[in-house]
Amino acid sequence: MYHPSGLKKLYHQTRRFLAKHWLNLWRPYQIAIGGSQGKTNTTQALAKVLSNFGHTIVTDINLDTTFNVPITALKIKPWTKFAVFELGVDHIGEMNKHFEIVSPQIGIVTGISAVHSDAEHFGSIKNLIKEERKLIEYLPDKKDGGVAILNYDDEEVRKMAPYTKAKVIFYGADKKHCHYYFDENSVKVTLNGTQFKLFSTNFNQFQLISTKLIGLHHSYNLTAVYATLKTIFPDDKNVNKIFLKTMSQLQPLRGRMNIEKGPMETILLNDCLRASPKSTDEGLKTFYHIKYNKGKKVAVLGVMGELYDPIFEHKKTAKTLVEYPPDIVLGVGEYRKYTIEEAKRLGFQKDRLFFAKDVFEAADILKKILKPGDFIYLKSSLLRNLWRIIKILNNQPVCCQKELCPYEHCKM
Numbered sequence: 444m445y446h447p448s449g450l451k452k453l454y455h456q457t458r459r460f461l462a463k464h465w466l467n468l469w470r471p472y473q474i475a476i477g478g479s480q481g482k483t484n485t486t487q488a489l490a491k492v493l494s495n496f497g498h499t500i501v502t503d504i505n506l507d508t509t510f511n512v513p514i515t516a517l518k519i520k521p522w523t524k525f526a527v528f529e530l531g532v533d534h535i536g537e538m539n540k541h542f543e544i545v546s547p548q549i550g551i552v553t554g555i556s557a558v559h560s561d562a563e564h565f566g567s568i569k570n571l572i573k574e575e576r577k578l579i580e581y582l583p584d585k586k587d588g589g590v591a592i593l594n595y596d597d598e599e600v601r602k603m604a605p606y607t608k609a610k611v612i613f614y615g616a617d618k619k620h621c622h623y624y625f626d627e628n629s630v631k632v633t634l635n636g637t638q639f640k641l642f643s644t645n646f647n648q649f650q651l652i653s654t655k656l657i658g659l660h661h662s663y664n665l666t667a668v669y670a671t672l673k674t675i676f677p678d679d680k681n682v683n684k685i686f687l688k689t690m691s692q693l694q695p696l697r698g699r700m701n702i703e704k705g706p707m708e709t710i711l712l713n714d715c716l717r718a719s720p721k722s723t724d725e726g727l728k729t730f731y732h733i734k735y736n737k738g739k740k741v742a743v744l745g746v747m748g749e750l751y752d753p754i755f756e757h758k759k760t761a762k763t764l765v766e767y768p769p770d771i772v773l774g775v776g777e778y779r780k781y782t783i784e785e786a787k788r789l790g791f792q793k794d795r796l797f798f799a800k801d802v803f804e805a806a807d808i809l810k811k812i813l814k815p816g817d818f819i820y821l822k823s824s825l826l827r828n829l830w831r832i833i834k835i836l837n838n839q840p841v842c843c844q845k846e847l848c849p850y851e852h853c854k855m
Contacts, residue, residue, distance in 0.1 A: 530545070560749070579603055592614060625663075764791055
């Protein structure tokens with residue numbers, strides 16, 4: 444967490460004070476999104492569709508939440524109807540700071556993963572869950588319009604329900620317990636996007652959702668968006684039509700499961716901005732389910748940071764690799780050697796597993812493996828910056844040789 448001092452501290456305190464009172468002055472309808480993964484895509488999709496109903500302000504995807512919340516609040520205009528806040532947290536007490544400014548009517552929790560659970564951040568998964576849970580603990584009572592929209596399929600999120608006084612709406616794939624649910628068997632993902640059937644307990648007919656967003660996990664994100672829309676506009680007959688049209692127009696954010704031209708005449712599934720255990724698993728499942736026969740599927744996996752038990756979490760990836768196997772796996776970085784070793788132990792074919800200590804060694808290995816037409820899945824966090832591998836393979840200069848490479852030094 445950033446702790447400014449001197450004049451900078453005064454500046455940030457003043458900005459937060461102004462943001463709080465500015466937001467209270469105009470009082471747009473506020474929605475807050477929390478959770479360990481899926482926040483950004485859910486936030487951006489929700490803001491996009493809400494803009495059809497009135498002026499909408501949303502947090503910037505490139506700013507740290509500490510700055511993002513007050514900056515977003517100060518963008519509110521007298522005519523702003525909706526304000527959508529992505530509330531990221533990585534330290535105890537950070538959600539409290541957010542709620543010094545925001546006062547959402549609706550809170551969405553997308554899922555819980557072990558990210559930020561290391562000693563320098565939350566210190567445990569238990570502390571992480573307690574902090575994320577504050578999002579719905581602070582919501583208004585249901586009689587005052589407070590609504591908590593929770594991912595039922597995530598056990599830790601589901602167990603949050605008793606901690607809020609707001610009305611609880613569940614979404615997910617469990618049709619027995621979810622107010623809004625999708626058919627898991629209907630989810631289809633291709634190089635061009637994702638399609639699935641979306642249901643509500645209030646009607647028997649389904650809606651066929653088609654989006655250019657790539658990933659099995661988007662069935663959760665977009666179901667959460669739909670649940671939010673129906674909460675805000677329960678009687679608006681145009682909601683379904685507007686939702687379907689807007690979802691079909693969404694474009695993948697770069698570095699968050701987007702398709703682009705890869706090095707050495709390959710195709711690249713670029714997912715190198717965030718890496719948690721759950722997002723890595725979902726990415727590998729998506730990579731597996733995309734039908735592709737023009738070349739090998741090559742998964743390049745970077746280290747996941749800020750984990751309470753990094754060895755355990757990196758070993759867990761091996762189980763997903765065995766269940767949803769690519770043709771080739773390359774682990775990059777110290778902890779990924781545990782993934783490779785565990786995959787061997789679980790029976791993954793040894794000659795299809797590779798390990799590299801850094802991006803330079805990884806590029807050397809890929810030069811020998813890759814052929815024109817191959818399909819690469821690049822999974823990494825922003826700080827590890829595995830994008831340098833692509834630059835090396837394209838014979839482009841690389842910013843630095845550090846393992847942890849600040850993104851500003853070596854952009855995509």
